[in-house]
Amino acid sequence: MSCFKVVAPGFLSLLQDAGRYGYHGVGLTTSGPMDALAFNWANLLCGNAADAVAIEASVGGLTMTSQADTVIAVTGAEVPFTINGEERELWRSHKVKTGDTIALSFATNGCRSYLAVAGGFQIKESFGSVATVVREGIGGLAGKALQAGDELPVKGIDAPCLELPEQWRPSYSKDITVRVIPSYQEQSFSRVQQRVFFGSEYTVSDRCDRMGYKMAGPAIAAAMSAMLSEGICLGAIQVPPDGQPIVLMNDRQTIGGYPKIGAVLSLDLAYLAQQMPGGKVRFEPITIDCAHNALHLAKSHFERAQSQLVAVASE
């Protein structure tokens, strides 16, 4: 089978699919793309199912050579993207030929880029998913981030070049508001503490990765000293004794014992995941019913956008 060969893996490049489900009971996390929307678009632009295996490149620096004639697309963070040194556009697909060099430089806005190939990367699943979790040593190629010399099998199939028109693309900002469903130990945070949390601006600290985003800002405290460890959902905001909230992301541990004030809506987590240290974040409470409405609305928007993909000529 033909393949893509990794020349330089960049800061952190991982093979991802929609994530690993059904294995929390043995302690395995979900993983999957940090910005699911951008990931889905990269695949759709290559004619794939939205959840085909693609690469998530964090920060950038990924260089590969193609050993196949096929089609690729890059979405997500604004990042200089070249084929054989020639600058190419994001949010559309491009033909590549055997011997071509594909390179992502470093992101100028946002953090996570997605590179998909027609047919998806052909990688064996572990526990029903290819999603790489380096901490657990599971998924991807032997549970590791991409390394120089890795060969990623591809089908080498052709597909028409497509573009997502600009008005349908997400735009990333260094200053965001994320919606939070008050939940879990919410009642243990006094009204004053909740005011502080929802009324303040927080900064993404340098302790942010696929497991969690630690915030820096006004400290908050729960009126409880000890609790039994319990399951943690995607987006849960835990507050350790230092009072600085941590938003738990795709690679979160499955159980934990810190009080949680609520959970960030997944749609907004994607924008948080595009933040680098120093980014500004505000939290806004919403009801569970508003959250469900937002999910359904986003789904219908995404479906409508799919009919807006336009065919473009290959360069």
Add this chain to the structure above:
Amino acid sequence: MKIQIAGENSLILYFGDEANAEVAAAVYAATQAIREHLADVIIDMVPSYASLLVIFDAYKCDHLQLRKSIQQAIAGDSASGNQEGAVVTLPVYYSEESGPDLKIIAERSGLSVDEIIALHQAEEYRVYAIGFAPGFAYLGQVDERIASPRIATPRKYVPKGAVGIADRQTAVYPAPSPGGWNLIGLCPIPMFTPEGESLMPVVVGDRVKFKAISKDEFLAMGGELDEKFLQQEAKA
């Protein structure tokens, strides 16, 4: 039982405020009942000491519907009698070589090393939760006399199979990792086998007995004395 919202597609069920056998049995029964009756809308579940996190497909049902279905599933199942997990026996090579913290527990408790080993085997432990790392099962409760706080400076390296105590919990490390539990022995049975037919010898709700084995038996069962660990301990 109390049901609360956790996130946009998850509910958390609370069965009590403390870890005990009765609460653990309720968590186990609920996990089984939900798995059996609501499989079409459930994406994943995380049972723990006194709670159960239920993650559902928010495009197939909503939190109000699910809340009702969960109550019905649990009520229906508790009528059909008590379910119990399996009893699993795990062999342990207890020694000062394989369990360098036996001495510390002996000093603190005033017990002999042999008494500590006997007390660790005397109890039947429940699997309360699995997490921290793939296959890491939290077992409780050890006899109060051998309960031990986590060590002040966690070890940089704890080998696969290490049997530890933290407060009144005990566990077997499924893979090498840093760790702050007091180490008392080594278990030759892998706790997590990604490639195997059975991922783990235990699941939440099972009960575990430990049984002492000799060094020769440990090695014959595939156990290994990790060089890196032995060197680390020799230096300490």
